[in-house]
Amino acid sequence: MRRLFSASNASCAAFLLLCAPLSAQDDPTSAMARVLQKVREKVAKSVVSIEVVRDKDPDGRGGSGPSSTHQDYFNRPEGPCTGTLWSEDGYIVTSWFNVSGEVRRVTVRTHDGKSYDAKRLGYDATRDIALLKIEAKDLPVLPKSKLDEAKQGDFVAIVGRAPDPDVPTLNHGILSAVNRMKDACVQTDAELNYGNVGGPLVTVRGEIVGITCQVKPRTNWGQSGGVGFACKHTEIDKALPSLKQNRSVERGKEPWLGVTPAEGAEGVEGVVVAQVAAEGPGEEGGLQEADVITEIDGKRVKTWEELRAVLETKKVGDVVKLKILRKDKAGVQQPKDVKVKLGDNPN
Amino acid sequence: MNFFPASSASSAAVLLLCALCSPLCAQDDQDLEKVAELQKKVHAVVDRVKGAYVFIGGGSGVCVDPDGWILTNHHVAGGAQNWKVRFTGGKQYDATLVGFHPADDVALLKVRNGKDLPCVELGDSDALKIGDNVIAVGNPFMLGNGSWEPTITLGIVSALHVYLDNPGYKDAVQTDAQINPGNSGGPLIGMDGKVIGINGRIDVKRFMNRVNTGIGYAIPSNQIRRFMPHFKAGGRAFGGYLEGATVGECGDDRYENTGELGDGVFIAGLQDDTPASKAGLTTGDILFDIEGQRPYNLNRFHGIVGAWPAGSTVKVKYKRWDAAKKEFAVHETKVLLGDPEKLRAQEAQVGNLYLGFTPSYDFDDLGVEVDEVMEKGPAATAGLKSGDVIKKVGDARVRDWKDFKAALTGKKAGEKLKLVVLRDGKEMDLTITAEERKIEGMPEKQDE
Numbered sequence: 001m002r003r004l005f006s007a008s009n010a011s012c013a014a015f016l017l018l019c020a021p022l023s024a025q026d027d028p029t030s031a032m033a034r035v036l037q038k039v040r041e042k043v044a045k046s047v048v049s050i051e052v053v054r055d056k057d058p059d060g061r062g063g064s065g066p067s068s069t070h071q072d073y074f075n076r077p078e079g080p081c082t083g084t085l086w087s088e089d090g091y092i093v094t095s096w097f098n099v100s101g102e103v104r105r106v107t108v109r110t111h112d113g114k115s116y117d118a119k120r121l122g123y124d125a126t127r128d129i130a131l132l133k134i135e136a137k138d139l140p141v142l143p144k145s146k147l148d149e150a151k152q153g154d155f156v157a158i159v160g161r162a163p164d165p166d167v168p169t170l171n172h173g174i175l176s177a178v179n180r181m182k183d184a185c186v187q188t189d190a191e192l193n194y195g196n197v198g199g200p201l202v203t204v205r206g207e208i209v210g211i212t213c214q215v216k217p218r219t220n221w222g223q224s225g226g227v228g229f230a231c232k233h234t235e236i237d238k239a240l241p242s243l244k245q246n247r248s249v250e251r252g253k254e255p256w257l258g259v260t261p262a263e264g265a266e267g268v269e270g271v272v273v274a275q276v277a278a279e280g281p282g283e284e285g286g287l288q289e290a291d292v293i294t295e296i297d298g299k300r301v302k303t304w305e306e307l308r309a310v311l312e313t314k315k316v317g318d319v320v321k322l323k324i325l326r327k328d329k330a331g332v333q334q335p336k337d338v339k340v341k342l343g344d345n346p347n
Numbered sequence: 348m349n350f351f352p353a354s355s356a357s358s359a360a361v362l363l364l365c366a367l368c369s370p371l372c373a374q375d376d377q378d379l380e381k382v383a384e385l386q387k388k389v390h391a392v393v394d395r396v397k398g399a400y401v402f403i404g405g406g407s408g409v410c411v412d413p414d415g416w417i418l419t420n421h422h423v424a425g426g427a428q429n430w431k432v433r434f435t436g437g438k439q440y441d442a443t444l445v446g447f448h449p450a451d452d453v454a455l456l457k458v459r460n461g462k463d464l465p466c467v468e469l470g471d472s473d474a475l476k477i478g479d480n481v482i483a484v485g486n487p488f489m490l491g492n493g494s495w496e497p498t499i500t501l502g503i504v505s506a507l508h509v510y511l512d513n514p515g516y517k518d519a520v521q522t523d524a525q526i527n528p529g530n531s532g533g534p535l536i537g538m539d540g541k542v543i544g545i546n547g548r549i550d551v552k553r554f555m556n557r558v559n560t561g562i563g564y565a566i567p568s569n570q571i572r573r574f575m576p577h578f579k580a581g582g583r584a585f586g587g588y589l590e591g592a593t594v595g596e597c598g599d600d601r602y603e604n605t606g607e608l609g610d611g612v613f614i615a616g617l618q619d620d621t622p623a624s625k626a627g628l629t630t631g632d633i634l635f636d637i638e639g640q641r642p643y644n645l646n647r648f649h650g651i652v653g654a655w656p657a658g659s660t661v662k663v664k665y666k667r668w669d670a671a672k673k674e675f676a677v678h679e680t681k682v683l684l685g686d687p688e689k690l691r692a693q694e695a696q697v698g699n700l701y702l703g704f705t706p707s708y709d710f711d712d713l714g715v716e717v718d719e720v721m722e723k724g725p726a727a728t729a730g731l732k733s734g735d736v737i738k739k740v741g742d743a744r745v746r747d748w749k750d751f752k753a754a755l756t757g758k759k760a761g762e763k764l765k766l767v768v769l770r771d772g773k774e775m776d777l778t779i780t781a782e783e784r785k786i787e788g789m790p791e792k793q794d795e
Contacts, residue, residue, distance in 0.1 A: 028381045028382070028384065028385050031377070031378040031381035031382055032378075032381070032382050032385065034374070034375075034378045035378045035379060035382050038375065038378075151390060151393075152393050152397070152499045153386075153389040153390050153392075153393040153482075153499055153501070154386070154390075155382065155385075155386055155389075173500075173501065174389065174499065174500070174501045175499075176498040176499050176500055177490070177491070177496055177497075177498050177499070178496075179494060179496065180490060180494075187490065187498060189499075189500040189501065189502075189524075189525045204379070204382055204386075205379070225525065225527055225559050226487075226500055226525020226526075226527060226559045227487050227488060227490070227498070227525065227527055260488075260528070261405050261489075262405055263404060263405040263406035263420075263422065263423050263528060263529060263531045263532070264404055264405070264406060264420075264422050264423045264424065264425065264426050264531075269427075274405075274528065290723075303404075304405060304489070304492075305492065329780070330761045330762075330763065330780045331725055331728065331761070331780045331782045332760070332761050332782075
């Protein structure tokens with residue numbers, strides 16, 4: 001028995017010798033895993049954890065559910081968030097959503113465990129980016145990717161530093177689209193969430209594509225839905241001089257009905273409501289799921305685009321008169337008039 | 348104790364191997380090359396299929412023929428006859444709804460006078476393996492409106508041959524490629540650059556929003572290919588079923604000779620003079636192979652036959668107990684899966700009324716068994732469920748579909764109908780409101 005045992009072990013070793021190097025090289029999945037591990041290792045040095053100290057929510061709410069009346073930053077779990085080193089002398093770019101509102105203190109923790117008090121400089125709410133500054137030098141900064149070579153389908157990864165500042169996180173996916181949000185952003189299917197937003201979207205060579213952004217409690221996307229955005233590094237560099245001088249860009253107000261249109265038609269011409277945003281203007285006006293909007297302020301609308309074209313001529317706070325069709329209990333579409341006071345689009 | 352030193356020798360060999368390998372083969376560069384290869388494949392697929400993507404309303408579609416045949420979901424395009432559709436890049440065309448299969452959520456449009464349009468061919472969904480990479484093209488949250496640039500997402504096949512109720516996906520491909528509202532009707536593409544499914548359904552409502560949770564379903568290309576002639580012929584297509592037979596799952600010890608669970612399904616009851624009996628099947632037969640697919644349980648059985656159009660003839664292999672030899676003998680036959688003319692006649696008989704369910708085949712004269720309940724239809728609103736048996740309409744006792752149709756004669760849209768329904772052995776009252784049928788059986792004539 002003993003001999004048998006040792007023989008089988010020897011053959012086992014021989015098998016390993018022959019097999020291990022071949023299979024490890026030929027398997028593209030493990031090649032991808034190793035490449036991603038390298039990316040995380042390389043990129044994580046330039047990713048910081050950000051602790052934001054705010055006064056308690058005056059309304060005592062927050063932490064759950066989408067709400068249109070509530071400040072966004074109270075509608076997210078407590079804990080650190082992520083930022084990205086932008087210069088050797090301590091400029092840091094993050095998502096504006098991470099550091100917006102009234103803050104008492106912002107503390108930045110770098111990869112080596114050092115903590116810095118950070119100054120909040122300018123922000124650009126349309127691009128959803130903000131600039132922080134810490135007093136440090138010789139910080140590791142990531143190389144930038146060539147955006148004119150970016151292509152739908154490119155492999156990308158996101159590195160974050162939350163919830164544990166000492167454990168960098170890795171998510172990967174592809175570029176879903178190169179030009180989104182008025183061409184300021186790229187779109188990715190890499191999972192984006194409250195923890196890693198503000199971190200860099202990088203190529204498989206660890207070069208920055210952009211800073212992840214546009215995750216809000218009230219948007220339909222973001223938050224791991226497979227639709228995420230990153231503000232292109234070229235856009236950030238464009239905004240940088242004015243951000244450094246503490247100048248900010250506020251988001252223009254956009255009139256908002258607070259409804260999501262359906263994918264299909266219902267056999268009637270008009271815009272079918274698929275979802276009504278909770279506490280949004282549409283809900284306050286009495287719109288319901290499955291309503292069909294056929295007219296706005298006397299203008300006949302057949303498609304979402306026609307409806308949106310009319311909305312773009314309005315202002316936040318305007319009251320619009322809608323003609324809708326709603327099924328009664330017998331399932332027959334009945335015409336109905338609804339008034340909606342337009343809100344400000346949070347998306 | 349001889350094996351002990353031997354095993355440490357082998358681990359020393361592995362260590363030596365690692366030490367030798369890493370400096371020699373420059374693993375990093377090799378890995379990047381491997382990833383670049385995969386990257387090239389993804390780009391090749393994206394380049395090949397992107398042009399054939401079609402924006403339809405708030406949803407998606409894909410062109411599968413240079414003459415402009417466009418596949419999409421019934422819930423995207425089934426609600427209207429005429430559509431303005433846009434291809435990637437924004438070029439707009441007029442398209443007409445031609446064929447549709449509401450129960451399985453597929454619709455076929457035709458670009459009017461379409462010629463030389465970008466298209467992708469249908470692939471082989473049965474060749475898919477779990478873990479294969481797949482690419483979804485779509486328009487989630489209508490992000491591509493204006494720039495007419497669709498969204499590309501990459502994932503894997505999570506499961507195959509998934510059977511879902513209402514709408515009844517018979518043979519769905521499950522994927523974690525991120526699909527969201529707006530992806531519906533868009534293509535799921537294999538790494539060979541061919542359409543292997545039409546994305547149509549996701550498990551949603553995460554964070555109180557309609558977004559993906561990593562579970563998406565597509566109707567497989569092989570099912571669609573079989574239905575294509577029916578779609579192109581126009582009007583409604585019907586799924587196949589084994590008429591005249593009641594089928595049970597094996598492994599129930601109430602029945603003898605029914606094999607083990609997973610072996611197949613067995614014929615528990617059979618009517619005379621039906622396709623199943625004409626094919627030579629008899630009570631107790633175990634069906635274990637239908638056109639190369641194994642019906643390992645009842646859902647899969649309905650999934651396999653339902654993924655063929657009604658009127659198809661399929662090859663069935665079955666085992667029959669040979670009492671003399673005391674063993675199962677294997678037989679083979681061909682069975683007709685339902686009669687589309689009969690189904691169409693059933694449809695037409697209820698005239699202009701739409702109730703939003705399909706009846707099961709008649710059996711036992713107990714009543715009308717509900718087969719499929721359409722999403723958001725009157726039956727769904729009334730709370731009718733698949734498997735319910737309708738015993739009464741108003742005061743009229745209904746034994747079969749003929750009685751049911753008779754009971755509906757003279758009823759109008761909007762009228763409330765009281766139903767007595769048998770569910771789980773209990774009778775209950777439901778009220779259904781008949782709607783007017785929105786879509787005619789046959790669409791307007793095509794240009795060609």
